[in-house]
Amino acid sequence: MPATATDPLLSPELLGRLERLELVSRKVFRGRMKGERxxxxxxxxxxxxxxxxxxxxxxxxxxxxxxxxxxxxxxxxxxxxxxDLHFFSLIDASESMNFGDPTKLRVAKQMAAALGYVGLCRADRVSVSVLGPEGRRAPVLRGRASLWKMLAYLDSVQSGHNVSLYQGVKDFSLRASGTGVAVLLTDLMDKDGYESALRMLIGRRMDVFVMHILSPEEIDPPLRGDRKLIDVEDRDEAEITLNAHVLHRYKETVESFISEVKQFCSKRSIVYIPVRTDTPVETIVTRYLRERGVVR
Structure with a gap:
């Protein structure tokens, strides 16, 4: 059964498994305080x-x-x-993330909560924030007792922060000091592109991970016939007829886009992690993230 908005972001069973994990950094950062790593x-x-x-x-x-x-x-x-390690989780809360069942935004919040809790258990400094001006009120947390403060902040995050990825990362870079591990949770659906945002994070000497969150409907649309498509962020409209040929071209375009993102990240030592919203968060954290070296 799909999770609902009222369900807790992390189940008690998952919390127990997360306590045994540790965030991994591929770089050596000078911490500010003693930690457990x-x-x-x-x-x-x-x-x-x-x-x-x-x-x-x-x-x-x-x-x-x-x-x-x-x-x-x-x-x-x-x-x-x-x-200690400074862990930054940056959540794209644009309106396009409010899609799917569960929504891409909910999955992003679950992943931010899971990785944040791993950091809190290891006495790392954890900063979980939404991209855009609202991210300025996000607290910097440390210690397991801060779990509830982190979850309260994540519960308050709603979609509609329609800032570009570049502007969101720029705002984060201006307010955040130091370096560390930065995980960007996004669907990468930005008409201005994603490249400049990722370059900015690399310029900050961050250890960058991109979690590319997409719903099954975006990868393989179930739609057919005449449709009017409306961009949820800028209200652009397009009328199309969805037949087998158009859907084939659409899937090719999606596959090409994902391939380009992978290549861009690979050339810049960014870890690219595809995430489908129909994959349980437990599987993503305990299997996929371990395979890609985010946790151990």
Missing amino acids: RSRRKGQSVEFADFRHYVAGDDLRLIDWNLYARLDQLFLKLFLEEE
Whole structure:
């Protein structure tokens, strides 16, 4: 049975599975506070990592004096540093996202909630926001106790924020500081294109993931006959006759568009993740996102 708008975004069963996961970053970011993840950078903690030769100015407390007694050389003990990660979830809430059953927007909110909770469980800094001016009131969260604040914000998000992807990402870039993992949840339906928005995120040195959310009806329309199509965002109209030839051309166009997006992302080290709204969120998180290296 399809989820309804009144159902919780995350089931108790899924919350339990999410607690065992961890967000993955392909880049090394310098965190602001101690977290629960192991960094590839060396620092100070209780877990030993390696030795290196002492250099004038190093902390004398880290010298291994037992090794000095055996080798008559000064070595420093290095430890794995635990750090936090900043996770940004950017939700496209334009009117085109209010389509499907469940809607693309609901699936986007579920994915943002799921990934956000994974970050909260690992003491990462989590920012979940809608693209556009409304995103400015989105809180920056940390810790499991912040789950309900995150869910309350997501529940308040409605469709109708018809800003372009570029303007939405630009607004985010102006208000957000630092770098981290950025997941853009969108249907990529923007007449101005998606390229400039993704380039801006890359320019911020973000580790970028694009979750391309489409409904089955958009991939394989069930429509036939004479129809008037109305753009829900700018009210443009077009009258067409949907026959086998037109539908074949439409499917070819959709496949070509998806292929172009994949190529654009691949050339720029952006992880592209296709999401169908009829796929359970549990399957997306625990299988697809693991396969594509978003979580582990």
